[in-house]
Amino acid sequence: MTRLVLKFGGTSVADPDRIEKAADKVAAEVARGHQVAVVVSAMAGVTNQLIDYCRKISPLHDAREYDAVVASGENITSGLMALALQKRGIAARSWQGWQVPITCTDMHGKARILDIDRTLMDERLNSGEVAVLAGFQGVTSRNRITTLGRGGSDTTAVALAAALGAERCDIYTDVNGVYTTDPRIVPQARKLDKISYEEMLEMASLGAKVLQTRSVEMAMKQNVPVQVLSSFEDPIGSDFPGTLVTREDDIVEHQVVNGITYTKDEAKITLIGVPDIPGMAAKIFGPLADAAINVDMIVQNIAEDGKSTDVTFTVTGTDLQRAMEALNKCEELKNTDIRSDESVVKVSVVGIGMRSHAGVAQTMFKTLADKGINIQVISTSEIKVSVLLAAEYTELAVRSLHAAYGLESK
Amino acid sequence: MTRLVLKFGGTSVADPDRIEKAADKVAAEVARGHQVAVVVSAMAGVTNQLIDYCRKISPLHDAREYDAVVASGENITSGLMALALQKRGIAARSWQGWQVPITCTDMHGKARILDIDRTLMDERLNSGEVAVLAGFQGVTSRNRITTLGRGGSDTTAVALAAALGAERCDIYTDVNGVYTTDPRIVPQARKLDKISYEEMLEMASLGAKVLQTRSVEMAMKQNVPVQVLSSFEDPIGSDFPGTLVTREDDIVEHQVVNGITYTKDEAKITLIGVPDIPGMAAKIFGPLADAAINVDMIVQNIAEDGKSTDVTFTVTGTDLQRAMEALNKCEELKNTDIRSDESVVKVSVVGIGMRSHAGVAQTMFKTLADKGINIQVISTSEIKVSVLLAAEYTELAVRSLHAAYGLESK
Numbered sequence: 001m002t003r004l005v006l007k008f009g010g011t012s013v014a015d016p017d018r019i020e021k022a023a024d025k026v027a028a029e030v031a032r033g034h035q036v037a038v039v040v041s042a043m044a045g046v047t048n049q050l051i052d053y054c055r056k057i058s059p060l061h062d063a064r065e066y067d068a069v070v071a072s073g074e075n076i077t078s079g080l081m082a083l084a085l086q087k088r089g090i091a092a093r094s095w096q097g098w099q100v101p102i103t104c105t106d107m108h109g110k111a112r113i114l115d116i117d118r119t120l121m122d123e124r125l126n127s128g129e130v131a132v133l134a135g136f137q138g139v140t141s142r143n144r145i146t147t148l149g150r151g152g153s154d155t156t157a158v159a160l161a162a163a164l165g166a167e168r169c170d171i172y173t174d175v176n177g178v179y180t181t182d183p184r185i186v187p188q189a190r191k192l193d194k195i196s197y198e199e200m201l202e203m204a205s206l207g208a209k210v211l212q213t214r215s216v217e218m219a220m221k222q223n224v225p226v227q228v229l230s231s232f233e234d235p236i237g238s239d240f241p242g243t244l245v246t247r248e249d250d251i252v253e254h255q256v257v258n259g260i261t262y263t264k265d266e267a268k269i270t271l272i273g274v275p276d277i278p279g280m281a282a283k284i285f286g287p288l289a290d291a292a293i294n295v296d297m298i299v300q301n302i303a304e305d306g307k308s309t310d311v312t313f314t315v316t317g318t319d320l321q322r323a324m325e326a327l328n329k330c331e332e333l334k335n336t337d338i339r340s341d342e343s344v345v346k347v348s349v350v351g352i353g354m355r356s357h358a359g360v361a362q363t364m365f366k367t368l369a370d371k372g373i374n375i376q377v378i379s380t381s382e383i384k385v386s387v388l389l390a391a392e393y394t395e396l397a398v399r400s401l402h403a404a405y406g407l408e409s410k
Numbered sequence: 411m412t413r414l415v416l417k418f419g420g421t422s423v424a425d426p427d428r429i430e431k432a433a434d435k436v437a438a439e440v441a442r443g444h445q446v447a448v449v450v451s452a453m454a455g456v457t458n459q460l461i462d463y464c465r466k467i468s469p470l471h472d473a474r475e476y477d478a479v480v481a482s483g484e485n486i487t488s489g490l491m492a493l494a495l496q497k498r499g500i501a502a503r504s505w506q507g508w509q510v511p512i513t514c515t516d517m518h519g520k521a522r523i524l525d526i527d528r529t530l531m532d533e534r535l536n537s538g539e540v541a542v543l544a545g546f547q548g549v550t551s552r553n554r555i556t557t558l559g560r561g562g563s564d565t566t567a568v569a570l571a572a573a574l575g576a577e578r579c580d581i582y583t584d585v586n587g588v589y590t591t592d593p594r595i596v597p598q599a600r601k602l603d604k605i606s607y608e609e610m611l612e613m614a615s616l617g618a619k620v621l622q623t624r625s626v627e628m629a630m631k632q633n634v635p636v637q638v639l640s641s642f643e644d645p646i647g648s649d650f651p652g653t654l655v656t657r658e659d660d661i662v663e664h665q666v667v668n669g670i671t672y673t674k675d676e677a678k679i680t681l682i683g684v685p686d687i688p689g690m691a692a693k694i695f696g697p698l699a700d701a702a703i704n705v706d707m708i709v710q711n712i713a714e715d716g717k718s719t720d721v722t723f724t725v726t727g728t729d730l731q732r733a734m735e736a737l738n739k740c741e742e743l744k745n746t747d748i749r750s751d752e753s754v755v756k757v758s759v760v761g762i763g764m765r766s767h768a769g770v771a772q773t774m775f776k777t778l779a780d781k782g783i784n785i786q787v788i789s790t791s792e793i794k795v796s797v798l799l800a801a802e803y804t805e806l807a808v809r810s811l812h813a814a815y816g817l818e819s820k
Contacts, residue, residue, distance in 0.1 A: 016466040050486065056426040058493045065496070068504050069489035072482040079479035080463055086475070087468040094478050098508065099553055143509055 003035045003125065003166040007135065007157035010044035011174045012231035013077050019043075022231055023084035025172060026130060030090055037121070037131040037164060039157040040081050042073025063108030067137075067147045071097070074134035074153070081132045092130040095121065097137040097145065102156070104138030104146045111146035113138060113155070116163035125164070133160060154215035162222035169219070169226045170242070171211060176230035177243035178203065178210055180407040181260040185398050190409040193240065195258060196248040202350045202384045203259050216245065223247065248352055256360060257351035257405040260398050266296075267320040268344045268376065268388060269327070271311045272337040276302070280332070284311065287326040293319045297346070297379040297388055312377055314388060317342055344376065345394045348386040349401060361385045367404040373397055413445045413535065413576040417545065417567035420454035421584045422641035423487050432641055433494035435582065436540060440500055447531070447541040447574060449567040450491050452483025473518030477547075477557045481507070484544035484563070491542045502540040505531065507547040507555065512566070514548030514556045521556035523548055523565070526573035535574070543570060564625035572632035579629070579636045580652075581621060586640035587653035588613065588620055590817040591670040595808050600819040603650065605668060606658040612760045612794045613669050626655065633657065658762055666763035666770060667815040670808050676706075677730040678754045678786065678798060679737070681721045682747040686712070690742070694721065697736040703729045707756070707789040707798055722787055724798060727752055754786065755804045758796040759811060771795045777814040783807055 006029065008022045022040075029036050041047075050070045054061050078094035085092035097104075100121060104111035121131050135153025138146050148155055154171060161169035176191065178200065183189040195203070197220035204213045210228050219226045229242025248254075274280055281300075288295055298313040315323045320340060327338050354360045361378075364385055368375060373396065377388040389397055402408065416439065418432045432450075439446050451457075460480045464471050488504035495502035507514075510531060514521035531541050545563025548556050558565055564581060571579035586601065588610065593599040605613070607630035614623045620638050629636045639652025658664075684690055691710075698705055708723040725733045730750060737748050764770045774795055778785060783806065787798040799807055812818065 016463055019467060053426055053486070053490055054493060057429060057490055058497045061493050062496050065489040065492045065504055068506070069486050069493075072485045072489075075482045075485070076460065076463070076479050079475040079477075079482075080467055082475045083464060083468045083471050083479075086472050094475055096478070096555075145506075 001033065001035060003037070003164055004029055005037045005039060005157050005161040005164065005166045005169045007039040007153060007169065007171045008041065008081075008231060009153065009171070009173045010041040010047070012172050013040055013042075013081065014044040016080065018231075019077070019080050019084050022172065023081060023088060025231060026081075026085060027088045027090060030130060035125045035128075037125065037133060037160055037166070038081060039133050039135045039153055039160060040074060040077040041135050041153040043077055046073040046076070064144050064146075067108045068145045071134070071137040071145050071147050074136050078132045078134040082130075085130055085132070090130055091128055092132055093124065095131055095133045097134060098139035098143070100133070102138035102159075104140060104148070106140040106142070106144070106146065108144075108146050110149040111138060111140075113148070113159045116159055118163050121164070148214075151212035151215075154212040155218060158215045158219045158222070158224050158226060161224045162218070166224070169224050171226060171228050172231035173210065173228060174230065174232065175210060175228070176233055176241070177228050178245070178259075180258065181398055181402050182262070185395050186260075186402045186408075188408040189402065190407060192243050192258060194244045194246060194251045196251060196352050197245060198248065198383055199258050199350050199352050200245045202348070202381070203261055211245070219245065225250070254353040255351055255407075256353035256357045257349050257407065258353075259350045260347065260401045260405070260407070261350060262345050262347045262394055262398055264345050264391065264394070265317040266314050266342075266344050266346050266388065267317045267323075268312060268314050268341045269320075269323060270339045270341070271327070271333065272339065273308045274311050274333070274336050276307055276309045280309075281311075283330065283332045284327070287330055288315075288323055291322055291326045293323050293326070297377045297386065299377050314344070314346070314377065343391045344388050345391045345397075346386050346388055347394070347397050347401065348384050349405065350384045352383050354383050354385075363404055364401060367400050368397060371396055371400050411443065411445060413447070413574055414439055415447045415449060415567050415571040415574065415576045415579045417449040417563060417579065417581045418451065418491075418641060419563065419581070419583045420451045420457070422582050423450055423452075423491065424454040426490065428641075429487070429490050429494050432582065433491060433498060435641060436491075436495060437498045437500060440540060445535045445538075447535065447543060447570055447576070448491060449543045449545045449563055449570060450484060450487040451545050451563040453487055456483040456486070474554050474556075477518045477521075478555045481544070481547040481555050481557050484546050488542045488544040492540075495540055495542070500540055501538055502542055503534065505541055505543045507544060508549035508553070510543070512548035512569075514550060514558070516550040516552065516554070516556065518554075518556050520559040521548060521550070523558070523569045526569055528573050531574070558624075561622035561625075564622040565628060568625045568629045568632070568634050568636060571634045571636075572628070576634070579634050581636060581638050582641035583620065583638060584640065584642065585620060585638070586643055586651070587638050588655070588669075590668065591808055591812050592672070595805050596670075596812045596818075598818040599812065600817060602653045602668060604654045604656060604661045606661060606762050607655060608658065608793055609668050609760050609762050610655045612758070612791070613671055621655070629655065635660075664763040665761055665817075666767045667759050667761035667817065668763075669760045670757065670811045670815070670817070671760060672755050672757045672804055672808055674755050674801065674804070675727040676724050676752075676754050676756050676798065677727045677733075678722060678724050678751045679730075679733060680749045680751070681737070681743065682749065683718045684721050684743070684746050686717055686719045690719075691721075693740065693742045694737070697740055698725075698733055701732055701736045703733050703736070707787045707796065709787050724754070724756070724787065753801045754798050755801045755807075756796050756798050757804070757807050757811065758794050759815065760794045762793050764793050764795075773814055774811060777810050778807060781806055781810050
């Protein structure tokens, strides 16, 4: 008797018909003899509708009330899913965060899970009942409702899987797995059967919007295998029809590179003629950190005169305006030319095999050079190489790299 | 420092704009120095939408899950109302049934309130915070969510007023009070300033759909003055712009008759040729009681042959089909002619003054006779006289009686 946690996102429970189809997926796992806990998101559109109501009434809303309103969406779906399962002859009940309880910090709107009390749910699961938990929510020590922030249902599912000692957490969504790159750009993109937590984390935070970054971090920390799969397909004859995100050790054969990702929400800021004196970096980046702006790639060049330098770095497009304001207020930069460019893209190659293989970066640089694509900034980590390019080269770069690393489906 | 409970129905909180207007009413009471608790219904249409979802998925749904789904509507409104109050500079927080807690029986879908723990809410009210409670819901001793049945928010409001020792419970709705009769039939119908619980109870159960019957019963039992008033009007210069429902003793001048009501959801069943033997009534009405069908007016006539009788009685139109099925299965009635008629209306005159005034029924009978209206069945209580008429006479009867008892506005 193994336990599974199944999570269904908003599009997978968008209306009563979709909920019925999702219930069929749950019923299939119950028929296989598993103990099953289900985590559901709000029906697609509901959360946005509720957020809209809050904003209309009060743009600067009390996060506690916002949470009480917004968490209602998941409550609705959990009850409806329990009904759909009962209709299939399966014992089932809905759980709201406070009923478990799932205790969270009181950072309303972006709470973190502190504890999931498994006592009551354990009892019900062992009696053969399916638990249907409202995702994205919890309760504070003062009995107020909190939410985990957008996409938080993934985190709920992984946390529940860890708390219940589940064998696997299946995330049902509108794509059937994690791909080597965006199939809209490269039709030959290949679905990955397995991928390591580390790679998924790079892929998730680099723009493959399949899983919420926090949920992957938690899965890695708690060692919960996570499968991403489609709720709209009915694959036959495969134990893992989707992509399994798991420990590096559980993946027998590693590709050197597993994916090509790109993020367009990037902006480049260039400071020309920064005085080349000690402590200058702190003076530039201090105000940005104070404004809670994340700086990503950084490169510094010595200018020709030897007395000043040029500094280039990237922030997210969303943060650009605030970043420019912070820099323009900076006394030390009053003689510096501050330029920004939003027409950039960050393209990355990701692969855990890089650790033991040389030449990955070189292949990237050569491929781009052969296509006449200029690299503006480079940054690397143990398992990825990222470059900043002019946005117009996005598709060309992604396609060339996908081919250069031999990622096409066979 | 007095306490008030303000309740807003679905049309009064139908969208963010209406919620803002309702918040203005609350703010006005706070400005007058009252401690205020607010009870809200779901936004108009939301409850029906949620019920629809449940029915689509499972016509025979588990009432516990139905409750969990449907109670979400009120949770949304309570959070939004708290936000609207905060925007007006008023300290406010939302409360869901389980947070108070409001403990209910586990008759899901039609639970009764067992206890309202005032401890936590008392503390907040005394600190000057407005409490915004989600109506219509509570929690069982096993921590499952329950609802009180349609219109249950009125009951929540009155129960909360009793628990908090509030001076009055104001029910804001889409009409500005209780009228002497339906103004759509009699344009001269007059709004009543005050009405006794007993009269309101007769009026409520006789078709004046202003207040839920259970809430009036509770108000009478707990001695909570209830005011019915409009959330769409802004009356100036009156302490009680609506209709105050209160103890008989608190009403100085009693009218003999205070209202004319009518209910169209009536059906008449006539049994012709029932054997006139002892115990026959039990054999007729036993099966109806077993089928949970309420029988209202009953009249029995001796037939001309002296060996059999005719029995006439009424049930609600909704119950007619089930009633006919039960009677047709009845062995003792196999030689009886069973007829039904849905084209009937029950018209009633209600007034606490009847107790001490003779001739009220006589005025009714004479008025109807003068208009050539035949009375099919009569029933009376201490404070009302009801007659069953052919439905086509509804408007004529109501108008004639309204005039006969001098109920027009001056």
